[in-house]
Amino acid sequence: MHKLTIPISDEAIRALKAGDPVLLSGTIITGRDAAHKFLVENYIKSDSIPAREAELYETLKGLLDGGVIYHCGPVVKKNDEGRWEFVAAGPTTSIREEVYQADVIEHFNLKGVIGKGGMAGRTLKACQEQPAVYLHAIGGAATLIAQSVVEVADVYKLEFGVPEAMWVIHVEDLPLIVTMDSHGNSIHDTVEAQSKEKLAALLG
């Protein structure tokens, strides 16, 4: 079992192979469809960063450098002290972020992306070059995963709605599996190719 702590070194990433189980600890940010669109449009593809988003840019740069983004739209609630808590927090389907992910990995020096269902060629290439890995959480295991979230530190862009906001969370021993490594291997590609052959046989 590999233990990873954020910030993650390139050496630690290169040591990971597709299929390896991992326990991740540190501060990560959730981000899904609206967040990725926001990051790319405001910080990566824009000619100049809008003044109103400049402060957030500096904060996010600090959090994401050597860090990890989690494709997740949690169920949250405020506890009696008025602090946010994660109630259920499994991964969402990652492939929707394929158009953005490689740019986000490169721009912010991400070392990992957590989600489910895997991603495609551009992201796999970005993982090789960065280096970075795709970490698969167990889809739907939302209550169990929420136990690894020890603190909700902050939230940005709550106006996107609870599922789409960027939640800054401290995780401890979050259980994940490397399904796309920094050496060009993807379990998703392998399983798809094998199932394609089996389908062809069944359809005769």
Place this chain on the structure above:
Amino acid sequence: MKDYTQDFVELIRRAATDLPADMENSLHEARDREAKGSAAESAFDTLIKNVEMAREKSTPVCQDTGTPIFEVTIPVGIAMRELTGQIRQACAIATEKAYLRPNAVDPLTGKNSGDNTGEDYPTIHFYEGDEQAIKVELLLKGGGCENVSAQYKLPDSKLGAGRDLDGVRRVVLDSVYQAQGKGCAPGVLGVAIGGDRGSSYVKAKQQLLRPLADENENPELAELEDRIMDEANRLGIGPMGFGGETTVLGVKVGTQHRLPACYFVSIAYMCWANRRAQMTINLNTQEVSYA
């Protein structure tokens, strides 16, 4: 009419924070079929542990609590608009209690209503029944598996699928292959043959309410369900698409009359967390029971 809002909240809580016993059992059976020490076995272990924990803590099994789909059967004389109001209010309360994630988003502004009510949201269908009872079936249909649901128009020359049950088999297997692990495999397939594009998907989703052990009354369709189940599992996609012995947990096929020109096959892909719950309100005794 009496106010059943809190009963609807309880129905939602039960659907969101637990799995039906047949679904949970099927996860245990699937786990035992996987190779010892495999990623697939470990994935099933995690799913089983998660369900037990969610039930104990009364928190959502999955953070995507989906589109709430209410199938409501009422006797003559029950006011549908009033009942609709109670169901919508119950969705808002259940969101407040964190049984449901706020999931209703305005497609034009992107604004989340925050309480799981909106334009045509949640989905509510009414039927008239003979008993002096209000029967409600609730399905929470997640978005990841909704995205991999598919509709085919037969004939489909690429898949060699004609307008017959073998054609149906071919396109359903293709949909499972296309979905890979993205819909949180292993899935349950609700399949509809016939209808128009709209009615076909509704019919497909209704199949997901059938218990896994429910045998199709039509022997030809029963055989088709078994065959698709067996062949889909031979694809080797496995839980989460990690590779493994179990890719689907159930296949349920329904039919409806079609237009001469059209032959649709719709596949409502449901994730492993097939969250369905039932409530019956006996109108003679006002007793409320859940299943």
